[in-house]
Amino acid sequence: MKNILVTGGAGYIGSHTLLELIKAGFRVISVDNYYNSIDLSYQLVEEITGAKIKKYQLDLADKNDVEIVFQENQIDGIIHFAALKSVPDSVANPIFCYQNNNNSTLIIAHYANKYNVKNLVFSSSCSVYGNVSPEDLPVQEDTPIRKAESPYAYSKQNGEVFLKSICEVSNLKVFALRYFNPVGAHPSGQLGEFPSKHSNNLVPIITQTAAGIRDHMTVFGDNWNTRDGSCIRDYIHVTDIALAHVLALQKLFHPEWNNQFEIINLGSGKGVSVFEAIKSFEEVSGVKVNYKMGDRREGDVEAIYSLPQKAKRVLGWEAQYDVNDMMTSAWQWQLKLIELGFNLTKI
Ligand SMILES: NC(=O)c1ccc[n+]([C@@H]2O[C@H](COP(=O)([O-])OP(=O)(O)OC[C@H]3O[C@@H](n4cnc5c(N)ncnc54)[C@H](O)[C@@H]3O)[C@@H](O)[C@H]2O)c1
Numbered sequence: 001m002k003n004i005l006v007t008g009g010a011g012y013i014g015s016h017t018l019l020e021l022i023k024a025g026f027r028v029i030s031v032d033n034y035y036n037s038i039d040l041s042y043q044l045v046e047e048i049t050g051a052k053i054k055k056y057q058l059d060l061a062d063k064n065d066v067e068i069v070f071q072e073n074q075i076d077g078i079i080h081f082a083a084l085k086s087v088p089d090s091v092a093n094p095i096f097c098y099q100n101n102n103n104s105t106l107i108i109a110h111y112a113n114k115y116n117v118k119n120l121v122f123s124s125s126c127s128v129y130g131n132v133s134p135e136d137l138p139v140q141e142d143t144p145i146r147k148a149e150s151p152y153a154y155s156k157q158n159g160e161v162f163l164k165s166i167c168e169v170s171n172l173k174v175f176a177l178r179y180f181n182p183v184g185a186h187p188s189g190q191l192g193e194f195p196s197k198h199s200n201n202l203v204p205i206i207t208q209t210a211a212g213i214r215d216h217m218t219v220f221g222d223n224w225n226t227r228d229g230s231c232i233r234d235y236i237h238v239t240d241i242a243l244a245h246v247l248a249l250q251k252l253f254h255p256e257w258n259n260q261f262e263i264i265n266l267g268s269g270k271g272v273s274v275f276e277a278i279k280s281f282e283e284v285s286g287v288k289v290n291y292k293m294g295d296r297r298e299g300d301v302e303a304i305y306s307l308p309q310k311a312k313r314v315l316g317w318e319a320q321y322d323v324n325d326m327m328t329s330a331w332q333w334q335l336k337l338i339e340l341g342f343n344l345t346k347i
Pocket residue numbers: 007008009010011012013014031032033034035036037038058059060061080081082083084085100104123124125126179180181182
């Protein structure tokens with residue numbers, strides 16, 4: 001049985017990936033400092049899988065703290081999720097963002113090298129493509145990288161550059177997975193993203209509005225050059241994202257896989273507009289969403305969606321869940337959060 005170190009395992013995508021790794025027969029070790037998560041996500045994964053997660057609470061950006069994880073465990077592969085993901089927070093405090101996101105990546109790479117761990121999956125983001133223009137769509141892995149729109153996006157561009165150059169001079173093999181817009185919750189409705197003041201994503205805002213936690217939500221602009229005037233994004237179910245990580249690790253472990261650094265887009269390939277997302281939610285939940293129209297937000301991109309062919313070709317991965325599945329699971333999870341006593345001020 002192979003041991004996988006998952007950084008940021010208590011977080012949204014990390015916890016769903018722990019679950020799929022356990023189901024696929026891996027033993028998992030997780031590190032998180034709970035900056036944007038809570039211990040309860042581990043408990044929920046343990047309840048669903050019946051497995052025990054070995055976990056460490058420490059700061060991956062602090063080199064002295066991290067070595068113990070490598071000393072105490074024989075690690076076969078690493079999935080490096082841990083990062084601060086809030087774009088507005090990164091604009092407000094870019095140095096903190098770089099210190100956290102880039103130092104943690106370098107520290108993980110340092111110990112991977114020292115302890116001879118050769119396989120790593122890195123959480124990257126479609127934000128590395130910058131402000132894509134309509135002629136760049138659909139976005140492919142070789143679509144030109146434009147100027148990053150935020151320190152967060154720079155931190156992901158930097159992470160990729162560091163890892164690629166480390167791969168060139170070592171035996172480290174890396175998949176950098178560029179996620180589009182992960183949403184939804186585990187199909188059981190028993191695991192999902194805990195509400196956070198650092199999160200500003202559309203789907204939790206929809207479900208919180210429907211649940212009455214928010215009085216209303218705002219749609220930023222109905223005059224974009226899109227089919228219904230609202231922005232278009234490539235939403236992808238979090239379980240599909242998690243499964244892609246399992247496949248990426250299995251590929252890295254395959255004796256014939258010798259590529260050192262590969263970038264792969266993880267998207268559904270289908271753009272969904274804000275109005276379409278709201279409509280899908282209303283259909284599957286039977287609950288009306290109280291939304292108001294607002295002005296365009298500075299920094300928003302009109303439309304971005306992927307061409308996920310490389311993921312299919314290299315990993316044998318494609319999205320299994322559609323937007324209705326995303327909304328159904330997100331609503332189930334919202335109801336579970338209410339049952340657990342969570343509201344926005346609790347985290
Ligand atoms: N969710 C998205 O929309 C999205 C999109 C593209 C890329 N990503 C990337 O995917 C990864 C996971 O995202 P997520 O949505 O699960 O975010 P998340 O905030 O839920 O999870 C990240 C986890 O990392 C932990 N963490 C952060 N810095 C740490 C540190 N220094 N030491 C230890 N733990 C630390 C946080 O406490 C959190 O539990 C991140 O790298 C993020 O940038 C996310």
